[in-house]
Amino acid sequence: MRYSTHICERFQHGAEILGKRWTGLIVMLLLPGPRRFGELAAELEVVSDRVISERLKELEREGIVERRVYPETPVRIEYALTEKGAALAPVINALQAWSERWVDAVPLTEGK
Amino acid sequence: MRYSTHICERFQHGAEILGKRWTGLIVMLLLPGPRRFGELAAELEVVSDRVISERLKELEREGIVERRVYPETPVRIEYALTEKGAALAPVINALQAWSERWVDAVPLTEGK
Numbered sequence: 001m002r003y004s005t006h007i008c009e010r011f012q013h014g015a016e017i018l019g020k021r022w023t024g025l026i027v028m029l030l031l032p033g034p035r036r037f038g039e040l041a042a043e044l045e046v047v048s049d050r051v052i053s054e055r056l057k058e059l060e061r062e063g064i065v066e067r068r069v070y071p072e073t074p075v076r077i078e079y080a081l082t083e084k085g086a087a088l089a090p091v092i093n094a095l096q097a098w099s100e101r102w103v104d105a106v107p108l109t110e111g112k
Numbered sequence: 113m114r115y116s117t118h119i120c121e122r123f124q125h126g127a128e129i130l131g132k133r134w135t136g137l138i139v140m141l142l143l144p145g146p147r148r149f150g151e152l153a154a155e156l157e158v159v160s161d162r163v164i165s166e167r168l169k170e171l172e173r174e175g176i177v178e179r180r181v182y183p184e185t186p187v188r189i190e191y192a193l194t195e196k197g198a199a200l201a202p203v204i205n206a207l208q209a210w211s212e213r214w215v216d217a218v219p220l221t222e223g224k
Contacts, residue, residue, distance in 0.1 A: 014211035019131005094202040099126035
């Protein structure tokens with residue numbers, strides 16, 4: 001990149017986080033508030049639990065999602081957006097508006 | 113997907129278009145106006161011409177970029193955003209703002 005090296009680097013990384021299969025959707029599902037694993041899995045029914053679990057771990061490593069453990073009986077575990085994750089709301093909303101207007105619906109499969 | 117099947121499908125597809133390595137950046141570079149191949153290549157200097165060319169073809173297939181050929185001597189070829197492509201501006205701008213605020217700079221390499 002010439003004139004805008006660091007802008008390009010950060011943008012590219014941000015775009016790849018959201019573009020990775022299911023990651024953007026998981027963030028979208030967490031925007032309204034924390035969810036349990038089973039609730040996410042029920043929404044993302046074409047995706048295996050293993051893949052959802054991997055994506056949540058990646059989002060935790062990126063500092064976008066946090067895993068909250070409540071020491072109740074039985075233990076309650078919720079996934080919530082961090083401040084960094086919640087700051088993605090304008091991106092997700094703009095992408096959702098664009099997709100609804102411009103992208104033809106194609107059936108989802110789990111893919112890779 | 114349960115309650116929001118077609119929203120999820122379209123969103124996922126839209127996120128993957130932008131998230132594919134270099135695609136979002138190419139759209140960002142075209143937002144101010146049409147560019148020639150050589151101008152794009154100069155900005156994306158870590159990316160090979162072959163990869164830039166592939167990405168431009170994919171964006172053409174998605175209806176996001178159009179290739180304009182002006183029959184001058186020598187022939188002038190420009191890449192421009194279509195209406196669908198220009199409609200990505202709010203997404204790109206929101207993602208750029210988020211990335212600048214929240215993503216640490218990491219050096220870019222061509223990658224896959």
